[in-house]
Amino acid sequence: MNPRSPRNPQNPHIRGEGGTVEERAALRLAAGRARAGELMPYLGDALYAVKAVPTSAIPAAGIDTRWRMYYNPAFVLGLDVAEVVGVWLHEVGHPLRSHHERFTALAEPRERLPLFNRAGDCTINEDLRAAGIRLPPAKAWYPEKVPGAAAGMTAEQIYRLLAAGPTAAGPRRSPAVFAAEFTSVLDDCGSGAGGGRRPWEADDSGRDAAGEDDGSVDAGRAELIRQRTAREVLEHARTRGSVPAGWRRWAERTLTPVVDWRRELLSVTRRVSARVAGVRDYTYARPSRRAAAAPGVVLPAMRQPRPPRVAVVVDTSASVSADMLARVQAETEAVVRRCRGSGVQVIACDAAAGRAQRVRRVQDVELTGGGGTDVRVGIAAAAALRPAVDLVITATDGDTPWPDVPPRENPGAVHVVLLLDGEREGVPAWMRTLVVEREEPLR
Numbered sequence: 060m061n062p063r064s065p066r067n068p069q070n071p072h073i074r075g076e077g078g079t080v081e082e083r084a085a086l087r088l089a090a091g092r093a094r095a096g097e098l099m100p101y102l103g104d105a106l107y108a109v110k111a112v113p114t115s116a117i118p119a120a121g122i123d124t125r126w127r128m129y130y131n132p133a134f135v136l137g138l139d140v141a142e143v144v145g146v147w148l149h150e151v152g153h154p155l156r157s158h159h160e161r162f163t164a165l166a167e168p169r170e171r172l173p174l175f176n177r178a179g180d181c182t183i184n185e186d187l188r189a190a191g192i193r194l195p196p197a198k199a200w201y202p203e204k205v206p207g208a209a210a211g212m213t214a215e216q217i218y219r220l221l222a223a224g225p226t227a228a229g230p231r232r233s234p235a236v237f238a239a240e241f242t243s244v245l246d247d248c249g250s251g252a253g254g255g256r257r258p259w260e261a262d263d264s265g266r267d268a269a270g271e272d273d274g275s276v277d278a279g280r281a282e283l284i285r286q287r288t289a290r291e292v293l294e295h296a297r298t299r300g301s302v303p304a305g306w307r308r309w310a311e312r313t314l315t316p317v318v319d320w321r322r323e324l325l326s327v328t329r330r331v332s333a334r335v336a337g338v339r340d341y342t343y344a345r346p347s348r349r350a351a352a353a354p355g356v357v358l359p360a361m362r363q364p365r366p367p368r369v370a371v372v373v374d375t376s377a378s379v380s381a382d383m384l385a386r387v388q389a390e391t392e393a394v395v396r397r398c399r400g401s402g403v404q405v406i407a408c409d410a411a412a413g414r415a416q417r418v419r420r421v422q423d424v425e426l427t428g429g430g431g432t433d434v435r436v437g438i439a440a441a442a443a444l445r446p447a448v449d450l451v452i453t454a455t456d457g458d459t460p461w462p463d464v465p466p467r468e469n470p471g472a473v474h475v476v477l478l479l480d481g482e483r484e485g486v487p488a489w490m491r492t493l494v495v496e497r498e499e500p501l502r
């Protein structure tokens with residue numbers, strides 16, 4: 060489709076007040092984009108990267124994977140500028156949050172795309188509502204409209220709730236039928252909301268009918284826009300403080316370098332094991348008085364380095380979710396396996412540390428607490444353990460005070476912090492920080 064020759068059933072060539080339907084719609088759209096950029100200046104780059112394409116092929120508006128926003132001029136003219144602002148901020152939210160790539164990553168049947176579209180709508184709109192942005196009814200989906208969904212959930216989480224439907228009372232229907240009933244073309248946001256190029260979208264070449272660059276956004280430029288926008292979001296949050304929570308989380312995720320934190324944790328555990336073994340080997344490599352007294356005598360037990368002793372400090376305060384604790388448990392289990400035989404001591408820690416629980420199986424971990432957080436108490440309790448531990452793993456969401464210096468009782472222990480809820484500032488440099496990546500992209 061050539062965006063320069065749109066067709067419109069409203070007969071765009073009939074001139075009314077202030078120009079044709081198309082001209083007036085384009086003006087209102089431009090006014091809406093300018094206002095959207097004023098209200099959320101950190102999304103300005105993204106908003107102006109979008110290429111607006113008028114079309115009569117859809118009843119409302121949608122965006123494709125190359126950031127081309129299709130809109131029906133009559134739809135736009137039926138909205139006031141405040142709602143047009145909402146349409147802009149809503150549609151640009153889909154490609155910014157990588158909804159197309161994320162639905163593809165789920166490898167779900169394509170007929171469920173409308174469900175993911177709606178799930179993405181819920182997460183975008185939750186942030187827009189928090190910022191006081193109004194949406195036209197066709198796009199006004201919020202988490203509370205999905206049974207079981209809650210504020211702060213990811214598109215993937217809400218999608219799973221929708222896909223487990225039917226949510227409405229009535230006989231159980233197949234996902235395909237459910238999806239068909241559940242969606243109407245009005246709220247189809249296009250391939251930018253989950254993939255699957257629509258008949259009304261231009262092709263992926265980025266070229267117009269004349270073979271010229273159509274100014275649309277390819278995957279590489281999209282990632283640059285996301286990175287720049289994420290920095291703008293955090294800068295705005297730092298200097299002015301008024302950024303919806305979801306956009307802030309998205310920005311932190313986008314800028315967090317992806318490291319395989321499980322591999323990192325394994326690598327730290329191995330280094331500590333090697334150090335423990337090395338210290339032993341070195342100690343017994345020197346001829347001891349006993350060895351000198353009885354040459355040729357080898358004590359077999361001494362050849363076997365002991366496994367490293369590990370303490371896990373678990374933040375069990377109210378800000379830590381059951382989901383985060385489940386991940387700590389899974390990883391504690393892995394660490395227990397790696398440190399065969401030595402056992403791992405777990406310290407459940409809220410405002411005051413509980414007693415140190417020694418466990419051999421992760422099922423034995425008892426998590427207590429639920430109040431405020433001060434992991435300093437747990438780290439001090441880990442340092443006081445005897446025999447002294449070699450590795451202290453502190454699992455927390457990071458909303459806690461930190462000790463400035465390593466504990467005096469056990470200055471030689473290696474400290475690793477597992478941040479369970481994304482990057483946090485304030486972790487002291489003497490601790491090794493690993494940001495736990497969730498199973499699903501959260502940005």
Ligand SMILES: [Zn+2]
Pocket residue numbers: 149150153176179180198247248252
């Ligand atoms: Zn949408």
